[in-house]
Amino acid sequence: MELNVIGAKSLNVSDEVFGGEYKKALVHQVVTAYQAAGRAGTKAQLSRGEMSGTTKKFKKQKGGGARHGDYRAPIFVGGGVTFAAKPRSFEQKVNRKAYRVAIRSIIAELNRQDRLKVVSELSMEAPSTKGMIAKLAELEVKGRVLLVSEDSTEALYLSARNIPYIHVVDVLALNPVSLVGSDYVVMTVDAVKKVEEWLA
Numbered sequence: 001m002e003l004n005v006i007g008a009k010s011l012n013v014s015d016e017v018f019g020g021e022y023k024k025a026l027v028h029q030v031v032t033a034y035q036a037a038g039r040a041g042t043k044a045q046l047s048r049g050e051m052s053g054t055t056k057k058f059k060k061q062k063g064g065g066a067r068h069g070d071y072r073a074p075i076f077v078g079g080g081v082t083f084a085a086k087p088r089s090f091e092q093k094v095n096r097k098a099y100r101v102a103i104r105s106i107i108a109e110l111n112r113q114d115r116l117k118v119v120s121e122l123s124m125e126a127p128s129t130k131g132m133i134a135k136l137a138e139l140e141v142k143g144r145v146l147l148v149s150e151d152s153t154e155a156l157y158l159s160a161r162n163i164p165y166i167h168v169v170d171v172l173a174l175n176p177v178s179l180v181g182s183d184y185v186v187m188t189v190d191a192v193k194k195v196e197e198w199l200a
Contacts (some may be wrong), residue, residue: 004011006038008171010129014083015047018116019111019112020104020105020108020109021105021108022105022106022108022109022112023101023105025103025199026101026102026107027102027106027176027180028097028099029094029102030094030098030102030103030176030181031100031102031176031177032092033091033092033093034175034176034177035092035177035193036090036091036092037090037091037092039090040169041087041088041089041090042087043085043086044084044085044086044087045081045084045086046080046081046084047080047081047084047087047115048072048073048074048079048080048084049080049081050080050084051072051073051080052197053070053071054184055070055072055178056070057069057070058070067089080101081127087157096187099176100198100199102176103174103176103179103199104199106176106179106180107179107185107195110179110185114186115182115183115184115185116185117141117184117185117186117187117188118185118186118187118188118192119137119139119187119188120188120189121188121189122147122156122186122188123153123155123156124150124151124153124155124156124159126155127154127155127158127159128159129159129160129161129162129163131159132159132163132166133163136163136166139184139186140182141184141186142183143183143184143185144165144167144168144181144183144184145165145166145182145183145185145186146156146178146179146182146184146185146186146197147160147166147167147168147186147189148169148170148171148185148186148187148191149168149170149187149190150170150171150176150188150191150194151170151189152168152170152192153167156168156190161193167182167194169196170191171195171198174195192199
């Protein structure tokens with residue numbers, strides 16, 4: 001695997017992408033919205049009116065016992081739920097422009113903190129976990145590492161699959177949660193150019 005460290009600062013890329021201001025509030029909003037969109041929202045409960053069973057009044061109104069209707073009421077075991085949860089979407093609206101600004105802000109902050117590594121190429125001739133560990137050691141990256149290439153190959157993915165906290169994505173799968181949750185981000189030159197076109 002070719003891993004010649006170039007460094008984002010030495011590349012001829014837009015300062016808007018790699019040197020913009022870090023917008024903490026916007027990044028928080030976009031990350032929260034991205035995580036919310038991933039929620040299933042399939043929780044479902046039965047209300048009193050949806051429960052199966054008779055609606056017969058189980059005791060007469062007077063003459064002892066509580067004045068009540070049927071056993072499907074929420075106060076009884078096996079009854080319906082008072083405020084029954086229904087399937088719903090947790091999606092939050094985020095403007096496309098705001099989303100791109102947040103991605104630019106995260107990448108710029110990673111670059112300022114020297115947590116963004118740009119390499120000429122990310123490729124493996126054959127799947128090799130040992131080879132991947134050796135190359136990451138050359139880059140001096142540790143912790144949660146995100147590998148971003150223009151087009152992830154199967155060999156690259158398989159090489160990183162068994163290493164904890166190492167994730168491989170292509171540019172199309174780049175998202176704010178992966179960027180924020182990584183200690184280091186390693187990108188190829190082609191990926192950087194593609195990201196710059198996307199965020200321009």
